[in-house]
Amino acid sequence: MAESDAEKLQRIVEARMKLRDRHLKRIESSPARSDPNPLGSGERNRHGMPRLPPGQHLTKSWPVLDLGVKPEVSTSAWRLTVDGAVDAPVTLDWAAFQALPQVKDDSDFHCVTTWSLMDSTWTGVPVSTVLALAQPKAEATHLMTYAADGYTTNLPIEEALKDDVLLVHAWNGQPLTKEHGGPVRMITPQLYAWKGAKWINRIELLTKDRPGFWEVRGYSMTAHPWRDDRYS
Ligand SMILES: Nc1nc2c(c(=O)[nH]1)N[C@H]1C(S)=C(S)[C@@H](COP(=O)(O)O)O[C@H]1N2
Ligand SMILES: [Mo]
Numbered sequence: 313m314a315e316s317d318a319e320k321l322q323r324i325v326e327a328r329m330k331l332r333d334r335h336l337k338r339i340e341s342s343p344a345r346s347d348p349n350p351l352g353s354g355e356r357n358r359h360g361m362p363r364l365p366p367g368q369h370l371t372k373s374w375p376v377l378d379l380g381v382k383p384e385v386s387t388s389a390w391r392l393t394v395d396g397a398v399d400a401p402v403t404l405d406w407a408a409f410q411a412l413p414q415v416k417d418d419s420d421f422h423c424v425t426t427w428s429l430m431d432s433t434w435t436g437v438p439v440s441t442v443l444a445l446a447q448p449k450a451e452a453t454h455l456m457t458y459a460a461d462g463y464t465t466n467l468p469i470e471e472a473l474k475d476d477v478l479l480v481h482a483w484n485g486q487p488l489t490k491e492h493g494g495p496v497r498m499i500t501p502q503l504y505a506w507k508g509a510k511w512i513n514r515i516e517l518l519t520k521d522r523p524g525f526w527e528v529r530g531y532s533m534t535a536h537p538w539r540d541d542r543y544s
Contacts, residue, residue: 317411321413324412324413324441324444324445325413327444327445327447328438328440328441328444330444331440331443331444331448331473332440332473335469335470335473338468338469338470339470339473339474342468342470342471343534343536343538343539344361344502344503344536344537344538347361347538347539350362350365350538351365351366351538351539351540352364352365352366352368352537352538353366357420357430358418361538363430364428365422365428365537365538365540366537366538366540367426367540368422368426368427368428368537369426369427369428370427370428370430371427371428371429374421374429374432374483374492375423375427376491376492377423377425378461378463378491378510379461379462379463379525381461381462382461382490382491383459383460383461383511384490385460385490385494385495385511385513386495387406387495388406390405390406390409390495390496390513391403391404391405391513392404392409392442392479392496392512392513392514392515393513393514393515394442394443394445394446394514394515394516394517395446395514395515395516395517396452396456396515396516396517396518397448397449397451397452397517397518397519398446398447398448398449398452398517399446399447399448399449400445400446400447401446402442402445402446404442404445406495409437409479409481409496412437412441412442413437413441414435414436414437415435415436415437415438415478416433416434416435417433417434417475417476417478418431418432418433418434419431419432419434419476419499419501420432420501421499421501421505422504422505422537423504423505423506424504424505424506424531424535424542432483432484433483433484433485434478434480434482434483434499435480435481435482435483435485436478436479436480436481436482436496436499437478437479438475438477438478438479439472439473439477439478439479439498439515440472440473440475440477442479442515443469443472443473443515443517446515446517448469448517449517449519451519452469452517452518452519453468453469453518453519453520453521454466454467454468454469454517454518454520454521454522455467455468455469455472455515455516455517455518456515456516456518456522456524457498457509457512457514457515457516457524458509458512458513458514458515458516459493459509459510459511459512459513460511460513461510461511462525463509463510463511463524463525464509464524464525465506465507465508465509465524465525465526465527466518466521466522466523466524466527466533467500467503467507467535468521468534469517471500471502471503471507472500474502476499476501476502477498477499477500477501477502478498478499479496479497479498479512480496480497480498480499481494481495481496492510493508493509493510493511493512494511496511496512497509497510497511497512498512500535502536502537503534503535503536503537504532504535504536504537504542506526506531506535507535521533527544530543530544531543531544532544
């Protein structure tokens with residue numbers, strides 16, 4: 313008998329939970345939320361952390377940062393491939409992406425150039441969900457993410473599996489604009505924002521860490537705002 317849509321969603325949710333459970337110890341022992349002595353200052357936010365990481369200031373409007381190109385990616389042309397150290401490489405188109413369980417989450421956005429945008433509402437799909445679809449091999453330790461402008465950035469798998477790390481298509485209830493990486497970008501609220509690729513089109517699972525575009529140029533491989541971990 314063919315699997316119903318409800319059964320399919322249930323299977324995806326279970327695969328995601330299984331993948332997170334497998335990495336839970338490393339997720340919980342990595343910095344940011346679990347850090348008992350964060351370096352920031354100011355009022356505590358909803359995660360019990362001070363509002364601002366060290367060296368950051370608030371911005372009201374959302375700046376745009378890119379490499380000088382803003383690629384035009386339509387929803388019909390958009391694809392996301394998850395491959396590398398996985399058992400089931402997968403390519404999602406817009407319809408397949410939209411059919412995945414969607415979440416809404418409020419989080420902050422810290423750029424290494426010292427501005428922080430607080431309290432955005434994001435809509436999208438947890439990165440952990442698309443990773444679960446592709447079934448990372450036990451030896452997968454890091455991700456390299458790729459974008460339509462040639463940008464790349466790396467991050468540890470335990471960071472990518474955090475609940476607030478999303479592939480987003482809407483910001484504050486509006487479709488994500490092209491300049492901010494629409495139709496789909498990644499966000500990494502507990503890491504500096506350069507770890508979230510705009511116009512994302514590929515996630516490669518790695519068995520050994522490798523630097524991306526800015527990391528080759530001296531940015532941190534780990535990028536924890538609460539540790540002022542900007543450059544290596
Ligand atoms: N594809 C792509 N993604 C990218 C970048 C980029 O140049 N290209 N810049 C990064 C940096 S340094 C930051 S701070 C954020 C900026 O996102 P924004 O332009 O929406 O503020 O995107 C990150 N993701
Ligand atoms: Mo940045």
